[in-house]
């Protein structure tokens with residue numbers, strides 16, 4: 001078994017399968033996301049990515065992807081239903097997003113969650129070389145740090161949560177709250193998107209486990225676990241380069257014509273998820289049509305809603321409701337060849353997405369709760385022309401970093417309507433100034449800065465990151481507000 005000095009562990013492998021022209025199955029690196037973030041670091045390691053390849057068959061033996069080894073963890077039908085669709089996405093996901101849908105609790109789901117986490121921990125233990133750095137990602141794998149430490153105490157283990165971490169009042173509902181917290185504390189560093197989440201975690205650890213905890217450090221079993229905020233980001237330069245391509249700019253012009261050359265284009269791009277506030281946004285738009293503040297010929301809404309977790313009941317219900325509402329609005333306000341809403345459920349390739357971003361005068365990103373929301377950041381990165389208004393929910397993690405967006409509370413229907421109108425009719429100079437400031441922020445705080453700052457904080461000696469970044473990639477200075485190697489926050493803290 002080949003072993004690696006850096007191991008990333010995530011529920012999904014960073015690859016997609018597609019069918020080659022000769023009919024064979026091909027695996028390709030998935031565009032965007034975490035893999036783009038880590039790739040520049042991983043390729044110098046050598047590194048292994050431990051994850052699920054999708055589906056429920058036997059684990060495929062995958063080739064290295066761009067120099068990164070793939071270690072597949074199989075899930076069977078029961079694991080898929082009880083671990084992924086059950087405990088991860090019908091218990092934790094709604095609970096962590098303010099319980100906007102009711103979290104469900106089933107003992108069978110918890111058993112599957114433990115079983116699958118143990119499988120991930122064992123696979124990781126096999127591929128990590130002595131003293132390796134292991135970075136565990138997200139809410140599907142809360143127990144892995146603890147389980148892994150029990151097998152391999154020599155490892156340096158990090159855990160990062162991409163979604164919000166809820167306040168104690170909500171988390172306390174979990175029947176297995178103590179086990180989940182203990183699992184995370186198997187790590188040396190627990191990272192969150194926002195400082196508030198780290199605070200929630202420290203409070204819970206003190207309350208549920210009776211351990212000494214501050215917002216920075218927790219003592220357990222004679223060890224110190226550090227906690228902190230590391231807001232995740234995107235590959236800003238890649239998105240900007242894509243959006244600046246002449247073919248993408250031409251495609252954007254064409255899209256505008258295809259939309260009927262309206263005065264205003266509003267765009268929303270979401271996974272079909274009840275946390276994204278799609279229904280609230282449609283209601284606001286529909287009321288603006290009724291009151292005549294928005295007219296179909298002048299303004300169009302393009303709503304991309306890519307189906308997600310389709311076997312989970314709450315997602316099925318949402319899709320039906322969204323589609324009924326889109327149909328109603330188009331029936332009532334559209335005309336032949338002029339729908340009020342252009343509704344698309346297909347996933348887009350990156351170039352088409354960049355063209356859509358470039359055509360959007362207003363990008364409406366209004367989730368009810370979101371760990372970060374990378375679509376908001378992608379839109380900003382794509383606006384190389386400094387145009388375009390970002391309408392952003394206060395409840396997206398991104399709002400703390402992009403205060404120049406037009407911020408709204410998506411639970412407040414009148415406020416949402418007001419925000420839409422304000423961003424639609426904002427003075428071009430104001431729009432430009434805001435966009436420029438947001439682009440400058442993302443230029444500095446990109447995904448590489450995020451990965452490096454996290455790994456620096458995890459690997460306190462700095463040996464690993466120095467080795468990874470000494471091969472051509474210029475070292476990035478610590479990100480303001482995030483811990484440096486000594487765990488000391490630097491510069492301006494991320495806003496709450």
Ligand SMILES: O=P(O)(O)OC[C@H]1O[C@@H](O)[C@H](O)[C@@H](O)[C@@H]1O
Pocket residue numbers: 012138162163308309
């Ligand atoms: O993996 P899924 O269920 O298709 O969801 C997409 C992503 O949704 C994100 O918001 C989660 O934090 C990721 O971990 C997840 O991969």
